[in-house]
Amino acid sequence: xxxxxxxxxxxxxxxxxxxxxxxxxxxxxxxxxxxxxxxxxxxxxxxxxxxxxxxxxxxxxxxxxxxxxxxxxxxxxxxxxxxxxxxxxxxxxxxxxxxxxxxxxxxxxxxxxxxxxxxxxxxxxxxxxxxxxxxxxxxxxxxxxxxxxxxxxxxxxxxxxxxxxxxxxxxxxxxxxxxxxxxxxxxxxxxxxxxxxxxxxxxxxxxxxxxxxxxxxxxxxxxxxxxxxxxxxxxxxxxxxxxxxxxxxxxxxxxxxxxxxxxxxxxxxxxxxxxxxxxxxxxxxxxxxxxxxxxxxxxxxxxxxx
Amino acid sequence: xxxxxxxxxxxxxxxxxxxxxxxxxxxxxxxxxxxxxxxxxxxxxxxxxxxxxxxxxxxxxxxxxxxxxxxxxxxxxxxxxxxxxxxxxxxxxxxxxxxxxxxxxxxxxxxxxxxxxxxxxxxxxxxxxxxxxxxxxxxxxxxxxxxxxxxxxxxxxxxxxxxxxxxxxxxxxxxxxxxxxxxxxxxxxxxxxxxxxxxxxxxxxxxxxxxxxxxxxxxxxxxxxxxxxxxxxxxxxxxxxxxxxxxxxxxxxxxxxxxxxxxxxxxxxxxxxxxxxxxxxxxxxxxxxxxxxxxxxxxxxxxxxxxxxxxxxxxxxxxxxxxxxxxxxxxxxxxxxxxxxxxxxxxxxxxxxxxxxxxxxxxxxxxxxxxxxxxxxxxxxxxxxxxxxxxxxxxxxxxxxxxxxxxxxxxxxxxxxxxxxxxxxxxxxxxxxxxxxxxxxxxxxxxxxxxxxxxxxxxxxxxxxxxxxxxxxxxxxxxxxxxxxxxxxxxxxxxxxxxxxxxxxxxxxxxxxxxxxxx
Numbered sequence: 030x031x032x033x034x035x036x037x038x039x040x041x042x043x044x045x046x047x048x049x050x051x052x053x054x055x056x057x058x059x060x061x062x063x064x065x066x067x068x069x070x071x072x073x074x075x076x077x078x079x080x081x082x083x084x085x086x087x088x089x090x091x092x093x094x095x096x097x098x099x100x101x102x103x104x105x106x107x108x109x110x111x112x113x114x115x116x117x118x119x120x121x122x123x124x125x126x127x128x129x130x131x132x133x134x135x136x137x138x139x140x141x142x143x144x145x146x147x148x149x150x151x152x153x154x155x156x157x158x159x160x161x162x163x164x165x166x167x168x169x170x171x172x173x174x175x176x177x178x179x180x181x182x183x184x185x186x187x188x189x190x191x192x193x194x195x196x197x198x199x200x201x202x203x204x205x206x207x208x209x210x211x212x213x214x215x216x217x218x219x220x221x222x223x224x225x226x227x228x229x230x231x232x233x234x235x236x237x238x239x240x241x242x243x244x245x246x247x248x249x250x251x252x253x254x255x256x257x258x259x260x261x262x263x264x265x266x267x268x269x270x271x272x273x274x275x276x277x278x279x280x281x282x283x284x285x286x287x288x289x290x291x292x293x294x295x296x297x298x299x300x301x302x303x304x305x306x307x308x309x310x311x312x313x314x315x316x317x318x319x320x321x322x323x324x325x326x327x328x329x330x331x332x333x334x335x
Numbered sequence: 336x337x338x339x340x341x342x343x344x345x346x347x348x349x350x351x352x353x354x355x356x357x358x359x360x361x362x363x364x365x366x367x368x369x370x371x372x373x374x375x376x377x378x379x380x381x382x383x384x385x386x387x388x389x390x391x392x393x394x395x396x397x398x399x400x401x402x403x404x405x406x407x408x409x410x411x412x413x414x415x416x417x418x419x420x421x422x423x424x425x426x427x428x429x430x431x432x433x434x435x436x437x438x439x440x441x442x443x444x445x446x447x448x449x450x451x452x453x454x455x456x457x458x459x460x461x462x463x464x465x466x467x468x469x470x471x472x473x474x475x476x477x478x479x480x481x482x483x484x485x486x487x488x489x490x491x492x493x494x495x496x497x498x499x500x501x502x503x504x505x506x507x508x509x510x511x512x513x514x515x516x517x518x519x520x521x522x523x524x525x526x527x528x529x530x531x532x533x534x535x536x537x538x539x540x541x542x543x544x545x546x547x548x549x550x551x552x553x554x555x556x557x558x559x560x561x562x563x564x565x566x567x568x569x570x571x572x573x574x575x576x577x578x579x580x581x582x583x584x585x586x587x588x589x590x591x592x593x594x595x596x597x598x599x600x601x602x603x604x605x606x607x608x609x610x611x612x613x614x615x616x617x618x619x620x621x622x623x624x625x626x627x628x629x630x631x632x633x634x635x636x637x638x639x640x641x642x643x644x645x646x647x648x649x650x651x652x653x654x655x656x657x658x659x660x661x662x663x664x665x666x667x668x669x670x671x672x673x674x675x676x677x678x679x680x681x682x683x684x685x686x687x688x689x690x691x692x693x694x695x696x697x698x699x700x701x702x703x704x705x706x707x708x709x710x711x712x713x714x715x716x717x718x719x720x721x722x723x724x725x726x727x728x729x730x731x732x733x734x735x736x737x738x739x740x741x742x743x744x745x746x747x748x749x750x751x752x753x754x755x756x757x758x759x760x761x762x763x764x765x766x767x768x769x770x771x772x773x774x775x776x777x778x779x780x781x782x783x784x785x786x787x788x789x790x791x792x793x794x795x796x797x798x799x800x801x802x803x804x805x806x807x808x809x810x811x812x813x814x815x816x817x818x819x820x821x822x823x824x825x826x827x828x829x830x831x832x833x834x835x836x837x838x839x840x841x842x843x844x845x846x847x848x849x850x851x852x853x854x
Contacts, residue, residue, distance in 0.1 A: 064735050067391050067464060073739075073770065074467050075392065111540045112383050112524060118540055180575045192575040193567050282567040284542040291568070292379050292541055 030325065037321050041314045048310045049100070052303050053093055061085075062109050062297035083109055096303070105307075106300035110292070115304040118289060123271075125195055126285035129278070130270035132201050133209035138263060141213040142256075145220025149228060149255075150247060160217055167214020176207040176280040193282035204281040208274050212266050219262055223255040230254075261320065268316055272309030368548035368560035370850045372828065374842070375573040376564045377587035379541040385527035386520075387457065390505025392464025394609050394752060394840055397502050401843040402546050402562060404529035405553075406507040407435050407454065407484075408500035411844060412835045415666075416500050419554075420449060420509055420530060421484075430491030430790040437482040442551045443511040444534040451478035456512035458486075465504050491790045494758065497666065502839075503754040532557045532846035542566055557846040577602060577823045583850075584831055584842060585823040593651055593821045601826035605833045606653040606819035609840040610662035611752035613709050615699070615813030616764075618744055621774035626694050627745070632722075633810040635684040636746075639720040641676040642816060645712045650819050657814035659803060660749075660764060664838045667757035667796055669803035674814075681720040693721020697745030700727045702734040705750050709815055713748065739770055748815070754838075757799050758786060765806055779805055827851055 063079035080086040084095070099106055105115040148160030183203060184192040191200050227233060228251050236246045274287035282288075286305055293301030376398075383389040384396035387404055401409075408424065411417035418424070421435040441449040455476045461469070474489045488495065499507050514528050527535050532554070533546035544564045548557040565582060567573045573585040574592050578599060588596050588604070597604045617633050619625035626632050642656040655663060658673050685693060696717070701710040706728040714726045724746060729737065737743050749771060753759070766783045767775045779802055786798035806812065820840045824831045829849040832842030842848065 060730065060733050061736060065731070067393070075464055078462075078467065108540075110379070110381050110383075112381070112389075113540055121539065177569075177571050180572060185575050185578050188579065192579055192581060193569075193572045194565060194581070280569045280572060282565065282569070282572060284539065288568075289541065296379070 041318050044314050052306045056299045056302045105304040108301050109298045110296040115300045122286045122289045126271045132205035134267050136209035137212035141216025142220050145217040148221045149224030164214040164218045167210050172207050173276045173280050179203045204277050204283050208277040220259050223258050227251045227255045268312045368557050371561040372559045373563040373582045375567040375576050375582040375585040379566050380544050382524040387505035387508030388460045390463035398841040402533040402845045404508045404531045410836050431488050433486045435484045441553050443530050444528045447511050450481045451484045453509050453512045454484045457509045458506050461506040463505050497756050555846050558849045583825040583828050588821050588823050596823045603824040605822050605824050607834045607840045609838050610664050612657050612662045612817050613750040613815045614660040616747040618773040629688045630810050631684040631688040635681040637674040637813050638677045638681040640716045653819040655817040657817050659814050660812045661757045661760045665756050667799040669800040671807040678720050696722045696724045698727040699724045699746045700743045701748035702731040703728050710748050
């Protein structure tokens, strides 16, 4: 087990190193951030001064070395645009993203799982068709469109909800719905297929043969087992919701990490993009690492195979 | 400086003080500030905007600077160079020294009194746009006494005030020396202290800024107690927030949303202007093998565009039609005769140039925003007369990089909102060595050098007018439009501050803002 964990840690570290290198190089392919920080008519001297100020006049490998050495000291650099430590910026936005992600996840699970169960139990009937339409719409309608329609309807016409920003429970409702809808559809589809698989299994047939009530078969025997892949997906989705809810956070002016990433990309704020991508990647790596360990704990074959 | 120039400057300052006096001296007996005014900002607010030392040469930071800080001289309503923290100034006859007399009793938000040391410190600390040029030309700054500052030039520089006293730089915006030294550079950005009408209250980077009225402001006590800027990047959301009354002013509402805003009851669509022009550069006019070498072709391109049609379609008719690549609001602008929309004459010119069936004209390159919005109709109009161009929109930074490197060919649609005057625009775009100049003419270069050392403003104006005439006669550019900046104003607002200051896109001066009394 110890060897297994060491191996997993090494893989996780390698993944993060490759991610850091990739994002460091990719942001630099997008162009010169100095051009966005000065007026288009600015002189070469002004541009050179900005390059010097931001450390962009140094060779690429020197910049990467500085980035990595700072990273090991827990310093993610200073934002080009905000001139503020990026970690400070990230941490100031994280609580908002966690709140939004939690609300969106709760919505997506509360809608996705029951509708998935209903669709599986009533397969090829009205509920199943309705569920398929819901999944189709959820997965195909872009969240910015959903968001804008909601703003128009609930804010402008009905006047029930604030159009944007944060601060009260009412502010969370629309962004949580817009963000959660796509995931609700994904969770619904997975729950449905997982439930169908479990409902066709031998032990469920046995439970039914034993004369157990159908409700008990579904809730106790089928649902519990069908839930495992759904929760695994939900875990990964939660990390995605926290880090890359770019569109929803921008539409609703929600001050989260996704919007920070959007601002970083828009302003070519290299340190902000590097940090948000790296921290988001780190969350995924850590979640995957923990899942691997848990699987290994649960199933000894995994740790011996590897 | 000539005697007439010195007299003119003194007269302007005196007239401003006299005529502006009553409006500027309303502090006595003013009611206490009340209420809150909220803006939906289209851009993310940055802490660098709290510090005049880092002004990047764009107008946006002045959105905040006008509230927190104050300058010796700055653009104000009806005066492009209004005495503010300086009561008056004068220039020596030889044009080598400028002396500013400071207003007495001006307080910073922390209670310190502004002195000449603060002015000298603010200039020396300035590191924003054109800092190198400014400091290279200024030999020294001296605090003559507590209320008198003297700037000595290395040699006469006619554009000193254009750089020092306008949004071209932030060097004249004064910060408290003692406070900055005490809290440090980062500390100052976190808790800025200035001499402006509003003091810093709180800031969430990229999210929200809150300021509170400063009742010790020298000009007048502001009428509105609290100012809040909320960053709402999405245009539709800004409009929704305005309609719901969550914000009072929404910046940058364009196209169909502007139409909707115009129709919305209780809301007002308010355009503002800043010195921003969009124009075509005929990059191949110096190549004898190119069709663009022929002046008739360049003139045909100018006559083929229905500028009013573009204005109506994109800006609901609120923009100004460009007459030159230099904006109409800049000092030393010469107004050329506008190009009429005359496709028949354009086709005739092409026939005369030897292109009766038109010609394959290459590409029209532009940035993603204006290159598409304005470039698309422009390309369509040119194609209609036979100038067959393909639109090539580029990402903004890549566009300006390629433009600066002179990699873009055929026709380029450029845009600039850089502050300054006609000379600074000509320098960048139309003379040898200019950052975006694809070529030039020796006589224009010669006249440009001549005006750069001319201290007599009248003679200098004549030279700059002559240069602009030559540029027009040679059809060096294809001016298209001076886009309006369209904003929405809510029903609670009595004075929005939009358009009060010429060439300023945002609300200002903030101490003049007013909310309507509650019914």
